[in-house]
Amino acid sequence: MSNNTVSDEHNHADGVDRRGFLKCMAWAGTGVVWTLSAGILSSCTLSQASNATPGDFSFVQVSDSHIGFKNVPNMDVTSTFQKAIDRIGSLSTRPSFVLHTGDVSHLSMPAQYDTVDQIFKGAKFGQDQVYYVPGEHDTFVDNGKAYLDRFGQGSTANGWRSFDFKGVHFVGLVNVWNLKAGGFGVLGDDQLAWLKKDLDGLSASTPVVVYAHVPLWALYPTWGWGTTDAEQALSMMQRFGSVTVLNGHIHQVLQKVEGNITFHTAASTAYPQPAPGDAPAPGPLRVVPEQLLSSLGVRQVTFVQKAGAPVIVDAQIT
Amino acid sequence: MSTHANCDRRKPGWRTALGALLVAGILPVAGCAPTAAAVSPAAGLSTPVPPAALVTLPPPKPAHPADTTAGPSVSIENFNIVPATITVAPGTTVVWTNHDDVEHTVTASDNSFSSPAIQTDGQFSYTFSTPGTYSYFCAVHPFMTAKVIVQ
Numbered sequence: 001m002s003n004n005t006v007s008d009e010h011n012h013a014d015g016v017d018r019r020g021f022l023k024c025m026a027w028a029g030t031g032v033v034w035t036l037s038a039g040i041l042s043s044c045t046l047s048q049a050s051n052a053t054p055g056d057f058s059f060v061q062v063s064d065s066h067i068g069f070k071n072v073p074n075m076d077v078t079s080t081f082q083k084a085i086d087r088i089g090s091l092s093t094r095p096s097f098v099l100h101t102g103d104v105s106h107l108s109m110p111a112q113y114d115t116v117d118q119i120f121k122g123a124k125f126g127q128d129q130v131y132y133v134p135g136e137h138d139t140f141v142d143n144g145k146a147y148l149d150r151f152g153q154g155s156t157a158n159g160w161r162s163f164d165f166k167g168v169h170f171v172g173l174v175n176v177w178n179l180k181a182g183g184f185g186v187l188g189d190d191q192l193a194w195l196k197k198d199l200d201g202l203s204a205s206t207p208v209v210v211y212a213h214v215p216l217w218a219l220y221p222t223w224g225w226g227t228t229d230a231e232q233a234l235s236m237m238q239r240f241g242s243v244t245v246l247n248g249h250i251h252q253v254l255q256k257v258e259g260n261i262t263f264h265t266a267a268s269t270a271y272p273q274p275a276p277g278d279a280p281a282p283g284p285l286r287v288v289p290e291q292l293l294s295s296l297g298v299r300q301v302t303f304v305q306k307a308g309a310p311v312i313v314d315a316q317i318t
Numbered sequence: 319m320s321t322h323a324n325c326d327r328r329k330p331g332w333r334t335a336l337g338a339l340l341v342a343g344i345l346p347v348a349g350c351a352p353t354a355a356a357v358s359p360a361a362g363l364s365t366p367v368p369p370a371a372l373v374t375l376p377p378p379k380p381a382h383p384a385d386t387t388a389g390p391s392v393s394i395e396n397f398n399i400v401p402a403t404i405t406v407a408p409g410t411t412v413v414w415t416n417h418d419d420v421e422h423t424v425t426a427s428d429n430s431f432s433s434p435a436i437q438t439d440g441q442f443s444y445t446f447s448t449p450g451t452y453s454y455f456c457a458v459h460p461f462m463t464a465k466v467i468v469q
Contacts, residue, residue, distance in 0.1 A: 071419045071438065072375065107421065107435055140423065140457040141435060181427040181455035182463045223397075224461035252369050267366040275369045281397035282459075283420050286375040297366035314365045 057166050058302040060088050060095040061211070063248030064268035066137065067115045068106030073287045077106075077270040078115055084269040084298050084317045085123045091300060096165065098125055101248035101266060102135030102176070102213030104151070108142055113150040127153070134159055135213040135249060136176040144177065160191050162198050168303055169202055171195065173212040175227045185214030185227035185249075192232050204239045207308055209301075211246045215265055217256065220276035225250055234261060242309040244301070250282075253297065253314045264312055267297030293318040389413060389443075392464070394422050394436070394456075399464035408468055411445040422462065427453040 065081045074080060088095065098120070105112035120130050138147040148159055155161040155172070162171045173195070175185035187195075202208075210216070216234065218226035237243045243261040251273035256263040271284040272295040279285070287295050294316050302311045389410055393400045395417040406412060414424050414436065421435035424442050433442035435458075446452065446468040456462040 069420075136458055179457065179460045181453060181460055183460045222461070224459060253366055272366075272369050272372060278370060281418070283397060283418055285369055285372060286377075286419075287372045288375060291367065291372050294364070294367045295369070295372055316364050316366050318364075 056303050057096045058091075058093055058300055059097050059099060059165075060091075061099045061101060061246050061266055061299040061301060062088075062269055063101040063213075063266040064103040064135065064251055064270055065100070065116055066103050066106040066268065066270035067112040068109060069270055069284075071284065073284060073289070073292055074271045078119075080293070080296055080317065081116065081269045082119050083293070084296065085119050085125075087298050087315065087317045089123055093302075095300065097129045097131065099170075099172075099211050099246065100130060100132045101211050101246060102133050103137040103248065103268075104132060104135070104147070106137055108138050108140065108144070108146055110146045110150065113146065117150070127151075131161070131163070131170070131172055131211075132159075133172045133174055133211060133213055134176055136179060139176050140179075156194060157190060160194065166303070168207045168209060169199075171198065171208065171210045173210060173216075173233065175212050175214045175216070175230075183228060184218075184221065184224050185212075185230075187227060187229050187233055192229065195233055196236055199236050202240070205241055205308075207242045207244070207303065207310070208237060208240050209244045209246065209310070210237070213247060214249045215247050215263065216245050217258070217263055219250065219254070219265070222277065223282040225276065225282070234258075237261060244310055244312075246299070246301070250276075251285075253299075262309065264299070266299050267295070267314060269296050269298070269317065272296070391415060393417060394462075397422075397456075397459055397462055399456075399462055402464040403467065404465075405467040405469060406446060408449055409445065409447055410468070411443050412466060413441055413443045415439070415441050421458065423457040424454055425457040427455060427463075432457065 062081075062084055065084075066077050067081065069077050088098070100116070104116050117127070120126075132147075132151040134144055134147045134151075138144060144158060148155075152159050158177045159174045160172055162169065164170070173187060173191065175187050178186060178188060180186070199208075210233075212227070214227050215225055216227050216230040220226070238260065241260060245261060245263045246266065247263070248266050248268065250265050251268035251271065252265065252275065253267050254263075254265045271292075272287055273282050274285050285295070296317045297314050298317060300313045300315065302313075304311065390404055390406055390412050392404060392412060392414045394414060397418065404412065414433070416422050416436040416438060419438055421437055423433050423435060424444070425432040430452075431444055433444075436442050446466060449468045452466045452468065454464060454466070
């Protein structure tokens with residue numbers, strides 16, 4: 001059962017072998033809710049989780065809405081984004097806020113940002129209840145100007161930010177600026193310096209949630225699915241008891257656990273992409289129409305008092 | 319792997335659920351941890367179907383028509399730039415055609431020139447007047463790289 005093994009041998013207190021660990025993928029199966037309690041990873045089925053008591057607070061992650069995309073397999077990404085937000089509205093506990101982990105738009109156009117903004121507002125999520133980070137589709141046309149004009153309020157420099165909510169520290173990182181030929185996502189020295197300062201004053205017992213667009217580990221370098229200088233950021237987080245990293249970009253749900261850090265990539269609300277290396281290219285997967293909705297998703301993240309790490313549930317938007 | 323605790327505190331139905339997971343080829347790491355289980359998603363949640371389990375349509379155009387351009391042409395297909403290296407004389411206009419379902423760009427590595435987003439079946443042309451080696455990439459998918467040699 002190597003695919004799901006979470007091996008304690010990789011749980012290095014000194015983190016020296018982090019690079020080695022990155023090669024050791026611990027994919028977790030979908031259909032299982034992962035929880036971390038007293039440092040032990042455990043799992044529940046979704047049906048068990050739904051019978052449990054409500055948590056302290058929850059939030060929702062949506063990703064890769066790609067408003068403006070119009071091609072196989074999804075000719076109406078606005079409609080599927082609307083369904084995703086409706087799905088959030090059907091949750092028994094209303095989330096405290098929403099994280100959008102980028103590729104809000106397909107082509108960085110103000111009208112595409114408008115669409116997303118309006119759908120959120122229609123679901124009574126005001127701009128102060130939705131936290132965004134950009135994807136490369138939000139920056140490549142105009143170097144992110146329209147994105148920052150719309151969603152950059154309260155953020156630093158090219159859109160990174162942090163905030164605290166009920167004792168949990170949230171950090172939104174931007175790894176899609178200044179992309180270089182042949183390269184991956186990149187955080188850059190300015191953001192890393194900011195991050196160091198941001199984390200410096202925090203107690204090690206503070207649960208940390210990091211959200212960004214491109215995965216913060218070398219998930220599949222051939223397709224650029226990784227962030228060049230992510231290890232510098234992750235090394236700053238080793239001292240914390242619980243770090244949860246949420247990202248989008250690859251349009252599918254994957255998980256990995258590395259010591260105190262759990263990585264979760266999210267489904268898109270627009271279209272799926274192939275599993276790493278499972279196709280000639282990482283473009284939209286031409287899924288049959290009847291399976292489109294079941295390939296898309298939203299994610300609910302619930303923090304439980306005293307538990308440290310959150311409970312994470314990925315759900316289809318149907 | 320290590321064996322985790324709490325197995326004896328499984329709720330009724332766990333065995334059935336475990337069996338279902340095993341049938342589905344998913345092997346849970348450990349038992350449910352009641353101390354941390356506290357989430358209340360809407361009933362009937364199913365996780366998104368993973369890409370490998372999806373049924374896909376056949377490719378749209380097994381053979382797209384040949385690029386019709388007056389000068390040298392470069393094709394973008396399956397996130398590849400073909401040919402990856404092209405050599406032309408000074409003053410030559412090179413034409414790129416995007417055959418993918420998503421937009422790409424032709425962006426100089428030193429940012430000296432860049433196309434806008436090239437739509438599906440769209441084209442971009444650029445005239446190289448000065449000898450040299452021009453490396454370029456796709457600004458949306460930076461792993462796509464190629465070059466034009468002007469001599």
